[in-house]
Amino acid sequence: MSAADGRVARPWRSLTALRSGPLAVRSFRLLAGGQFTSTIGDFCYAVALPWLVLSTHGGVVLLGTVLACYGVPRTVLIPVGGVLADKVGPRTLMLAADAIRCVLVAVLALLAARHLASLAALGPIAALIGAGEGLFLPASYAIMPSLLDGEQLTAGNAISTAAVQAGSLLGPALGGALVAATRTSTAAFAVDAASFAVSALTLALIPRRAAGGSVAGAAAEALAVAQAETAQAETGAGETAGASQDGVLALLRRSRVLQVILVVVVAANLAGGGMSDVALPALAHDRFGAAGYGALLVCFAAGAVIGTLDAARAGTLKKPAMFASAVFLVEAVTIGLTPYLGGEAGAAAALFACGAANGLGNVVFLTLVQKWVSPGLLGRVMGAIMLCAFGSFPLSVAISGVLVRHLGPSLFFPVAGGLVAVAMLGGLTQREFRDFGS
Numbered sequence: 001m002s003a004a005d006g007r008v009a010r011p012w013r014s015l016t017a018l019r020s021g022p023l024a025v026r027s028f029r030l031l032a033g034g035q036f037t038s039t040i041g042d043f044c045y046a047v048a049l050p051w052l053v054l055s056t057h058g059g060v061v062l063l064g065t066v067l068a069c070y071g072v073p074r075t076v077l078i079p080v081g082g083v084l085a086d087k088v089g090p091r092t093l094m095l096a097a098d099a100i101r102c103v104l105v106a107v108l109a110l111l112a113a114r115h116l117a118s119l120a121a122l123g124p125i126a127a128l129i130g131a132g133e134g135l136f137l138p139a140s141y142a143i144m145p146s147l148l149d150g151e152q153l154t155a156g157n158a159i160s161t162a163a164v165q166a167g168s169l170l171g172p173a174l175g176g177a178l179v180a181a182t183r184t185s186t187a188a189f190a191v192d193a194a195s196f197a198v199s200a201l202t203l204a205l206i207p208r209r210a211a212g213g214s215v216a217g218a219a220a221e222a223l224a225v226a227q228a229e230t231a232q233a234e235t236g237a238g239e240t241a242g243a244s245q246d247g248v249l250a251l252l253r254r255s256r257v258l259q260v261i262l263v264v265v266v267a268a269n270l271a272g273g274g275m276s277d278v279a280l281p282a283l284a285h286d287r288f289g290a291a292g293y294g295a296l297l298v299c300f301a302a303g304a305v306i307g308t309l310d311a312a313r314a315g316t317l318k319k320p321a322m323f324a325s326a327v328f329l330v331e332a333v334t335i336g337l338t339p340y341l342g343g344e345a346g347a348a349a350a351l352f353a354c355g356a357a358n359g360l361g362n363v364v365f366l367t368l369v370q371k372w373v374s375p376g377l378l379g380r381v382m383g384a385i386m387l388c389a390f391g392s393f394p395l396s397v398a399i400s401g402v403l404v405r406h407l408g409p410s411l412f413f414p415v416a417g418g419l420v421a422v423a424m425l426g427g428l429t430q431r432e433f434r435d436f437g438s
Contacts, residue, residue: 093136
């Protein structure tokens, strides 16, 4: 990060070079624009919900419990979302989920206006919103290969994720400002509801069948041939990782690399959920205020935008899985240091570096999986990965609420960073994981 000028310039050069690729596809532009808008709303929600609970003296235990109410149905419905994405199409499923969540968040805005922050009031709404996201998540990762061809996929993932991260850059600042100015969470929830409406509209404008340039049809056949050659070496079986006639459980039984990926994802997200959704808002509530919390989220998002755009060059890596693992180890270190670098400025710097590492590593691994699995099975495989990623969330936030109350938020950060590091180092002990995508 010391060569700041060069490092900042690279992502913008990468984005300019990519404009003639994925950004030339109308359906992709609609998807990226809608997700950008929706993410702004999501991060207004991320500021509004904890502030509603904490400002009404609900405490971190109530916050953790409400988040668990959100996380449990999300976890349960992720596999269902994966199956439905393969059956009815990811676009249709995403559209329905966004429309439902628009209505539910509007109800939250009404509750906030009345200063209702009990478990009885917030729990059921949070559960339904979580259910909607559980259906949405696998489809959001499975839709990209239907819009872009294989050569554009890494660049498309980078741009799409950067659009989401750009939304997460603006959303916390807007949410923090709205909460600070109005002293309630009502306006921030209203913005989130409106953003779901915009996202649903953009999805409705995407044609039901992808235009030319997707990996469907003949391109999918070419992809399957390449997958058949690499998957046999990685799985050690005579069947391919992309065989759409197999279920995800059959693939999991024979694929060592998928087994390791799922274990690593579970362990890393056990730490991440509690850190970002309980410990960080509690730390900010104690030290920095609502505007400070929004600023910390902005710094994380700014780093994520830079890291994500830089991932467009990851296709040239000889050992992409090892590279991404090293990046995630850097993220683990920055998590542990967040409360100990000299107040808000130090925490902001740590979260900026954390976001950059997170964005870069996630795009590399996402693209590896998308290229490894055939389109007919992609929704279910992404559902399995999302199940592991978000399935740990309810347990993570519930335990974190108790730990933060007894230990304080600061001590939680090095514990979380250590768990992420252990997860990545454990994965690197496995040859199949080290060689994934090589």
